[in-house]
Amino acid sequence: xxxxxxxxxxxxxxxxxxxxxxxxxxxxxxxxxxxxxxxxxxxxxxxxxxxxxxxxxxxxxxxxxxxxxxxxxxxxxxxxxxxxxxxxxxxxxxxxxxxxxxxxxxxxxxxxxxxxxxxxxxxxxxxxxxxxxxxxxxxxxxxxxxxxxxxxxxxxxxxxxxxxxxxxxxxxxxxxxxxxxxxxxxxxxxxxxxxxxxxxxxxxxxxxxxxxxxxxxxxxxxxxxxxxxxxxxxxxxxxxxxxxxxxxxxxxxxxxxxxxxxxxxxxxxxxxxxxxxxxxxxxxxxxxxxxxxxxxxxxxxxxxxxxxxxxxxxxxxxxxxxxxxxxxxxxxxxxxxxxxxxxxxxxxxxxxxxxxxxxxxxxxxxxxxxxxxxxxxxxxxxxxxxxxxxxxxxxxxxxxxxx
Numbered sequence: 287x288x289x290x291x292x293x294x295x296x297x298x299x300x301x302x303x304x305x306x307x308x309x310x311x312x313x314x315x316x317x318x319x320x321x322x323x324x325x326x327x328x329x330x331x332x333x334x335x336x337x338x339x340x341x342x343x344x345x346x347x348x349x350x351x352x353x354x355x356x357x358x359x360x361x362x363x364x365x366x367x368x369x370x371x372x373x374x375x376x377x378x379x380x381x382x383x384x385x386x387x388x389x390x391x392x393x394x395x396x397x398x399x400x401x402x403x404x405x406x407x408x409x410x411x412x413x414x415x416x417x418x419x420x421x422x423x424x425x426x427x428x429x430x431x432x433x434x435x436x437x438x439x440x441x442x443x444x445x446x447x448x449x450x451x452x453x454x455x456x457x458x459x460x461x462x463x464x465x466x467x468x469x470x471x472x473x474x475x476x477x478x479x480x481x482x483x484x485x486x487x488x489x490x491x492x493x494x495x496x497x498x499x500x501x502x503x504x505x506x507x508x509x510x511x512x513x514x515x516x517x518x519x520x521x522x523x524x525x526x527x528x529x530x531x532x533x534x535x536x537x538x539x540x541x542x543x544x545x546x547x548x549x550x551x552x553x554x555x556x557x558x559x560x561x562x563x564x565x566x567x568x569x570x571x572x573x574x575x576x577x578x579x580x581x582x583x584x585x586x587x588x589x590x591x592x593x594x595x596x597x598x599x600x601x602x603x604x605x606x607x608x609x610x611x612x613x614x615x616x617x618x619x620x621x622x623x624x625x626x627x628x629x630x631x632x633x634x635x636x637x638x639x640x641x642x643x644x645x646x647x648x649x650x651x652x653x654x655x656x657x658x659x660x661x662x663x664x665x666x667x668x669x670x671x672x673x674x675x676x677x678x679x680x681x682x683x684x685x686x687x688x689x
Contacts, residue, residue, distance in 0.1 A: 333467040335369060335519050337511070339662045340638055341645035342654045343472055344368035345614050346387060350649040351443060353435035354394060355385040356450040360461045367655030370470040370521065371462055372647060375455050376477070377485050377493055382427040383455035383500060389477055390419030395433040396448055403429070412480055413553045423484040427454070441618065455497070459504045463518070470519030471506070473497070474544070478529045479553045494529055498536040510540040510576045521611075523579055526554040527562060527571065534574035542611060543571050545580040559584070563599065568606055577609030577644065585612055585641065593625050593636075600641055612637065613647035615654065631657050 347359025348366055360371045374387040389412055391397040397420045406425070409418040422430065436447040453461075455473065462471045481493040491499075501507075501520065508514030523542040524530050530541045546552075548560035555562070568578070580599060587594040600610050615637075616622075617630045626632040630650070634657045637643050648654045 335468045335470060335516060336664055338664075339658055340643060341369045341470075341611065342367060342651060342658065343370045343372050343611060343645050343647045344651045345372050345647040345649050346374070347371060348649070348651045349438075350617060352446050353437050353450060354387060355453070356435050356446075357453050357457065357461060358446070358450060360458065363651040364461070364465045364469050366652035367659075368469060368651045370472040370519065370645075371458070372472040372474070372523075373455075373458050374474045374476040375497060376422050377481050377496075378422060378427045378430055379424055379485065380426045381485055381487050381496065383496060384422065384427070384430060385453050385455060385458050386422055387476070389423070389480060390417065390421055391425075391430075391433065392419045394438050395435055395452070397433055400433065410480070410484075412477065414551065421484075423481065439618075441620070455500055456504070459500070459506075463504065468517070468519065470521070472521045472523060472542075473501075475522065475524040475526065475529055475533070477553065478524070478526050494533055495536070498533060501537065501539065506539060507537065509538045515539070521576075525552060527552065528554045530571075531574055540576040541574060542577045542579045542609070543575050544613075545578055545584060547581060548584055565602060568602060568608065572606045572608055575608065577611055578603055579611045579613060579647070582612040582614075582637070585610075588623065591624050593623050596641060600643065604642070609644040610642075611645035611647065612643055615646050615648040615650070617650045617653055634658075635661070 344360070344363030344366075346354035347356065347361075348363040348368075349355070349359050351362055352359035355373055360373075363371050373385045375383050376386055376389065377383050386394065388394060389410075397403060403420065403425075407418065407420055408424060409416055410421060411417070430452050433452060434448045435450045435452065437444055458473070459471065462469050475494055475497055478493050485493065487496060501522075504518075506518050506520045508517075520539050521542050522530070522533060522537075522539055523544050524533075525544040525546060527543055530543060534541060545559050545563055548563070549558055551558050552562065561567070563578075563580075563584075571578075578599075584597075585599050586596045603610050614621075615630070615633060619628045622628055622630065622633060626636070630653050634646070634654060637646065638661075646654060
């Protein structure tokens with residue numbers, strides 16, 4: 287697979303060949319071996335992470351096309367130009383960290399077809415609500431690997447249902463590190479209170495300890511924009527602020543505090559998200575977070591599916607040098623507010639150029655990438671266009687000589 291940052295190379299005359307030798311960056315290979323652990327690899331040839339425009343964050347991979355959090359969803363997102371691949375990290379019964387969004391397996395796997403597991407349905411309290419289903423924390427990794435993922439939404443492509451396994455956190459990191467260019471990761475510490483209630487590690491460590499240990503094992507370290515971070519970029523995200531505080535003592539990787547509907551109470555405090563998005567609280571979290579990740583409908587007032595007057599959350603965050611990465615941007619009309627006339631480009635334009643966000647979580651990586659290449663192209667895109675122009679000139683000269 288040729289990476290997005292490689293130019294299109296079309297064999298032609300010697301002058302074009304020489305030009306391409308000069309402008310095509312080293313390392314634009316079509317394949318790579320399995321990714322080794324830190325200390326046994328050479329990353330110098332990789333095209334770096336872009337930092338001149340808002341980050342394209344592949345929400346659970348390119349899950350508009352493939353089942354969410356599947357290996358193909360992440361690989362497709364990388365192919366389509368994602369800056370970061372985002373995942374929700376939970377744990378299996380035997381303490382192996384996995385990538386899955388819901389605490390239950392019902393909506394995104396074929397668990398209902400496994401009659402041998404029918405007696406494993408349970409009801410637990412999750413964030414103060416009784417929830418019934420098949421919980422990932424009740425299954426070993428081997429059992430979870432026997433399941434197959436499926437598309438969450440019936441109006442999306444169903445042809446990939448039943449093909450792909452749940453992947454582990456370590457497998458996700460390998461996918462990111464095996465990319466032909468630098469691609470960041472954006473893992474969420476999912477429901478940490480619930481994870482620690484139901485799974486115990488033999489060494490006495492907690493869910494979040496294991497999470498950070500795996501990041502360190504794969505070489506993820508460094509503060510935001512440091513040399514180490516740019517080599518292997520990562521944001522750690524969570525809706526649980528006390529866990530971000532705890533993790534800040536374990537790693538200097540940048541953290542992002544996620545913000546849900548303002549009336550919801552966080553799982554680790556007795557406060558609503560409205561209370562903990564006050565100026566005083568944002569002032570507090572800026573000491574251990576580099577940004578916030580709000581649900582986009584908390585940023586701009588929505589009434590009858592129309593966006594109305596923007597609030598001041600983005601301005602208040604930026605005043606404290608906090609980035610803002612809202613979620614989630616989806617192409618389908620079911621998710622687009624009426625203001626955008628069923629056009630996701632209009633939505634991206636509004637949020638990037640009017641609201642001024644610093645990153646966007648999207649289910650459709652390619653759409654955001656194409657919009658950004660159209661409105662604020664990267665140097666590689668400009669080089670690609672130059673190569674095409676030279677090819678056209680060559681063709682014109684050839685036709686002139688043969689006339």
